[in-house]
Amino acid sequence: MSTLIYGATVVAGDTIMEPGAVLLRGGRIEALLDRWEQPGEAFPGEAIDARGCVVMPGLINGHTHGVTPGALFPSAAHSLSRDRWMGHLDRHLLAGTTTVLSLCGLGAMADVREADRHHAVHVRGATTHLPLALQAAQASDGHGLTRAARELSVERMLEDGAVAIGELGGGQTLGGGGQDLIYIPEAIAKRTGIRVSSSQARRLKEAVLGRFIQTGALDERRLSDLAGETGLAGALPLGELAALIADTVLPSMEPALGAIRDGVRTALKLGVPAIVHSASATANVMRELMDETPSKGAQLIAAHANHPSHTPQEAYELAMRGKDKGWAAEACVFDLLHRRHTVQTREHWDRLLSEPDLVSVLATDYGKDGEHDELISAVQDVFNQGHRSLAGAVAMATTEVARLIPGIAPDCSKLRAGGAADIVVASAADFRDVKFVFVDGQCVVRNGELTEEAHR
Ligand SMILES: [Zn+2]
Structure with missing residues (x-):
């Protein structure tokens, strides 16, 4: 069975095909086409007229919470119900995100695999199984910690498939x-x-x-x-x-700050990516670590470098210092574009993103009760505001994430012939209007609604 998506603006790496077409077959991308025949009755599959749409790779969100069973947040709060974590994955998928990295960090990889197995979104896991991170979680909450998870280590989690260390620190354990x-x-x-x-x-x-x-x-x-x-x-x-x-607030602060130091040093030792909670409460520790341990080998990522607990100037200076020392910066959309429950200003966002090459990747974090703005709306905003080209904005939620976190989506961050068919078709006028999503060539969102294939 083949699918031809034609007539759209196709974002294929640095190349924009306008119009272009994508031919899918057997779960892979068979070809990217800048010329195609209007498919007639004889076409052996489905032809999607995508005029007025943008076609891009399924988005990769390197900073999510609440997408698996198991301990929630760096505070290891009680696990969400299955309906809630599946519901969060539904929201990601309906908005064109086909891969998420759970940064809850204190669950087990079995939790991550369970979510991955039951939902079309590729769910990846990270670890913060460090003694001080456990201590910080228990001082602030810890009700979601299982005995098995308590006995795990970063090394064991990495062997079991975790792709990064993170999130080191969090608003729950650091007075945020x-x-x-x-x-x-x-x-x-x-x-x-x-x-x-x-x-x-x-x-x-x-x-x-x-x-x-x-x-x-x-x-x-x-x-x-x-x-x-x-x-x-x-x-x-x-x-x-x-x-x-x-x-x-205070009992979890010292262990949480200590866990950031231990986590970054462990990441450098093991050569794996680490994602660190950037906020006013962690600014001193981050400066200290940036100066002490310029990133060599490992990718060190300042999460939500645009965190509103910084002033815009503080956020900018910390991100610039990180850049000097080889750290990457992630900008989180939170809910600052549309919903605005938790973040009411876009000043930090624009300040950091308007600086060329300061921010590498975009993500959502969690927002209030998981009601973050869509990652795809962040991509569109970065493009519309002129902070990046269309290809550059899409890269911040696809290839750049895969580059910084090599295990997250090795094969599906870019549209290319022979590559995995994780694909989004969205209205060019408003990317939030996602029409179709394919994961491994299977249609999991059709006309803006989940298909049966979205849940397994
Ligand atoms: Zn955070």
Whole structure:
């Protein structure tokens, strides 16, 4: 059975075929064509008229969470239900992502293989099975840790198929967004019965620990104002409120920072990629590691270099310093383009992406409850804003990811004759309008809806 996708703008590596066609057969790309015959009745397969569309390789997302069973996030929170992690994979696939790297890091490869087996998206795994990362997880949460996962090591995980070390650090263990969303509101509700929002939690945290999450940064006046605003003033004395927040955030900080150091050194020793959580709370450690261990052999990646806990200037300077030392930078779309639940500004995004060759790859991270913006909308934005050419923007979510993380998608990051047929057909006007997705030549999204082949 053959499939001919014709009439589209085809992104084949650095070459744009406009219009072009792609012929699929036996799960592979048989040919890329700049001339083809209008298929008639005799064509032995399906012909897709893709005029008005862009055809690109299935996207590769090197930074996801919540796409497998097993411990969630660097805090090793309780695993998501099967419906939820399958649902997250559905969302990735419907938006043209055909390969994801789970950066939850403290699960087992059996969890990754289970997701990979049951969903058309290729699911790859990473590891942070380091003693200090486990300690940080247990200090902040740890409820999703299994005994088997606790006994694993980075080396064992790599032997078992993990393709990177990461995510080293995270908002949950480093006083970031994960604390604001989950742990601080939970601790306050448990003590007082009052539920604060994530933005209130963030402001309370910054009043107690400052933006760089340190002791000695308490701003009593600000804390008192916020306690009034949130109704906490009558519920517990200010000193206890400050202690409650500090005791929620701080215990995982030191081990999590130590795990970043250990993880990067291990990556350099073993020659595997490492993905490090970039945020204001990790800026000092990252600077120290960039200076101490210029990337040689291993690919060191600063995750979400555009993290909004940095100021735009701090984000820029840290990414530039990384670039000098051979680190790569990833820009995360979070939900800054469309949904804007967690990130309301695109200033950091544009600042970093407008600098030529500073950011190598794009990713999504998780957003609020997995409601990140689509990776494909990030590709389109980078192109529309003029930060990159179309081929350059697509490369940031395909070939560049595969180059930095060699095990993630060795065969399917580029459209080429003889290559694997992971292919996206999306409206040229709005890439989020994904019409068709093929994985290994099988149609898994048709007219914007999952087919039966999407789940296995
Ligand atoms: Zn992160």
